[in-house]
Amino acid sequence: MARAFTPKIVTANALIEGDVIYLTADDTWSRNHADAELITDEARAAVRLAFAEAQQDFLVGAYLADAVEGDAGPAPTHFREEFRSVGPSNYNHGKQVEQNNV
Amino acid sequence: MYKYNDFDEGFLRARTAQFRKQVERRIAGNLTEEEFRPLRLMNGLYLQLHAYMLRVAIPYGTLNSRQMDQLAYIADTWDKGYGHFTTRQNIQYNWPKLSDVPDMLDALADVQMHANQTSGNTIRNVTSDPFAGAAIDEIEDPRPVAELLRQWSTDHPEFQFLGRKFKIAVGASEADRAVLKSHDLAVNIVRNDAGETGYQILVGGGLGRTPMVGKVLNEFLPREDLLPYVEAVLSVYNLLGRRDNKYKARIKITVHENGLDTIRALVDERFAELRPTFAGGDQELLDEIRTHFQPPQFKNAPIDAFEAAYESDPVFRSWADTNLAPHKNENYAIATISLKKHGETPGDATSAQMRQLAQIAREYAHDELRISHEQNVILPHVHKSHLPAIHALLRSEGLATANIGLISDIIACPGMDYCALATARSIPVAQKIATRFDELKLEHEIGALKIKISGCINACGHHHVGHIGILGLDRAGVENYQITLGGDGTETTVIGERAGPGFAYDEIVPAIERLIHAYLELRDSEEETFLQAYRRLGMAPFKDALYPEAAKKNAA
Numbered sequence: 001m002a003r004a005f006t007p008k009i010v011t012a013n014a015l016i017e018g019d020v021i022y023l024t025a026d027d028t029w030s031r032n033h034a035d036a037e038l039i040t041d042e043a044r045a046a047v048r049l050a051f052a053e054a055q056q057d058f059l060v061g062a063y064l065a066d067a068v069e070g071d072a073g074p075a076p077t078h079f080r081e082e083f084r085s086v087g088p089s090n091y092n093h094g095k096q097v098e099q100n101n102v
Numbered sequence: 103m104y105k106y107n108d109f110d111e112g113f114l115r116a117r118t119a120q121f122r123k124q125v126e127r128r129i130a131g132n133l134t135e136e137e138f139r140p141l142r143l144m145n146g147l148y149l150q151l152h153a154y155m156l157r158v159a160i161p162y163g164t165l166n167s168r169q170m171d172q173l174a175y176i177a178d179t180w181d182k183g184y185g186h187f188t189t190r191q192n193i194q195y196n197w198p199k200l201s202d203v204p205d206m207l208d209a210l211a212d213v214q215m216h217a218n219q220t221s222g223n224t225i226r227n228v229t230s231d232p233f234a235g236a237a238i239d240e241i242e243d244p245r246p247v248a249e250l251l252r253q254w255s256t257d258h259p260e261f262q263f264l265g266r267k268f269k270i271a272v273g274a275s276e277a278d279r280a281v282l283k284s285h286d287l288a289v290n291i292v293r294n295d296a297g298e299t300g301y302q303i304l305v306g307g308g309l310g311r312t313p314m315v316g317k318v319l320n321e322f323l324p325r326e327d328l329l330p331y332v333e334a335v336l337s338v339y340n341l342l343g344r345r346d347n348k349y350k351a352r353i354k355i356t357v358h359e360n361g362l363d364t365i366r367a368l369v370d371e372r373f374a375e376l377r378p379t380f381a382g383g384d385q386e387l388l389d390e391i392r393t394h395f396q397p398p399q400f401k402n403a404p405i406d407a408f409e410a411a412y413e414s415d416p417v418f419r420s421w422a423d424t425n426l427a428p429h430k431n432e433n434y435a436i437a438t439i440s441l442k443k444h445g446e447t448p449g450d451a452t453s454a455q456m457r458q459l460a461q462i463a464r465e466y467a468h469d470e471l472r473i474s475h476e477q478n479v480i481l482p483h484v485h486k487s488h489l490p491a492i493h494a495l496l497r498s499e500g501l502a503t504a505n506i507g508l509i510s511d512i513i514a515c516p517g518m519d520y521c522a523l524a525t526a527r528s529i530p531v532a533q534k535i536a537t538r539f540d541e542l543k544l545e546h547e548i549g550a551l552k553i554k555i556s557g558c559i560n561a562c563g564h565h566h567v568g569h570i571g572i573l574g575l576d577r578a579g580v581e582n583y584q585i586t587l588g589g590d591g592t593e594t595t596v597i598g599e600r601a602g603p604g605f606a607y608d609e610i611v612p613a614i615e616r617l618i619h620a621y622l623e624l625r626d627s628e629e630e631t632f633l634q635a636y637r638r639l640g641m642a643p644f645k646d647a648l649y650p651e652a653a654k655k656n657a658a
Contacts, residue, residue: 013153
């Protein structure tokens, strides 16, 4: 039996900076996880991933990651995605300091 | 140290120019990521969790002050003002932009450095003993042989598409300070009963998913046979090694599946073909390389300043007792500078620290620096009279931590704070253990102890050969840490034994603390190290300390 589809977001790394980016509902890319489009339908997930993968000259390694609806928008469910959404824990570098500039 | 000739310089400049064009084509959309990826990997450029990462080779761990200054300049100009020294004597920059990487490679080439073959399925940076040229127990300086192997392996047309990466280390001492037995191939410079110098060749060592201790492929290889023999080993591996399964592709598996005797016979056969094709040019090159590695002009001066400081300054004395090793010249010392200040990231150095280290090397230490696989920096040649001044300069940059070989001198891979392959974090675990034992003020009482932490099964943090090894895994979506005990990464290499079920992120430090308290109670004297106590007593009492509930149940 196929597993039930769990909500997803489309994420990748930006080509130049390597920074983590998220696909929004209006076809733009945000550096903020909460701006991502939360996809609840499997067919739409495939379409959105294909849309992302076509943008080779802007990003690297698009994939679908699990997420849930949070207070401010979609939130990660796995700790790996959580770390990707904030930055490393040993220094105040990455998104945790840059988030305000988005 | 080795200085590039016109050929080397031309080769490197052509290579960086080539990569600059490749980056331009990728950014312009003329190369897909699939096409570009192998090209960037050949030049040491990874894409990690939050950013790109550039891995720069430090061949056999040797740097001069100008190079260290340049590493600091690169950190400030194109990164976030620091670098991470790794267990394979490389330095990694964690935040470069793709468009800046060609400039970074040019800046490296300006000081005869590069990122070639620091990734990909090629022969990687050749590593060696960080005490080379200074160690009291060495037969000779192993670095000329390492440099010969570096030149031979760079862009070697036959070995650019191996089944998997291939790591070579070179040693020349009784004590193994280069984890020789955990390398795909190790060249150990030895002397036979007749007093001749030659090479013992070890093969098939490696950590990762299936840890193996390197085996002796050749007990004594004559000097002039080195390159054809190593080429024969690579050649056999290239054909015989598996390409169907990434986890079975390293030479350790090839050796394991085919048997050492079969491999030896195949290598001998291939060697017989290759040997006549080496007409002696390699030996001439080695002789030429040797001229670059002459020992420094050792100073003959009194060491009263050292003795006075040692008597009067307890902080200096503690540092000297912990961080100095004997040098072949009795008026000199080998000073290990800790990049493991309690609570800091193991192996990280800020640009200011790098500049201070460069300045110290220039002024007081014959312009030589080394990076160790234990992620520290070494001044291999220090006249003892300079040590008090050096110590003061180290203190001013937070580099005077007296913890070499102790519980807080932890190897840790970048783990899930940076690495795309990681399954859990390593750095914060190392930080918490170091901080905790510093608070307890137990570090010096515990004595010699090596903790090594990896954030995934690939074992970049060498956890299998830690006296205490910690492996971070993802267990059902939660970070979980397995403990191994009794590992050893020296000439008596042993793979540690798994203690039992893993611990959650917030349980791992208390578990280590229970383990250490058990050791302190169990040891038969203050001289018995953790590893010795483990070897004497076995796993059982340590397991009881790690899992008190299970121990209670068994006792009931």
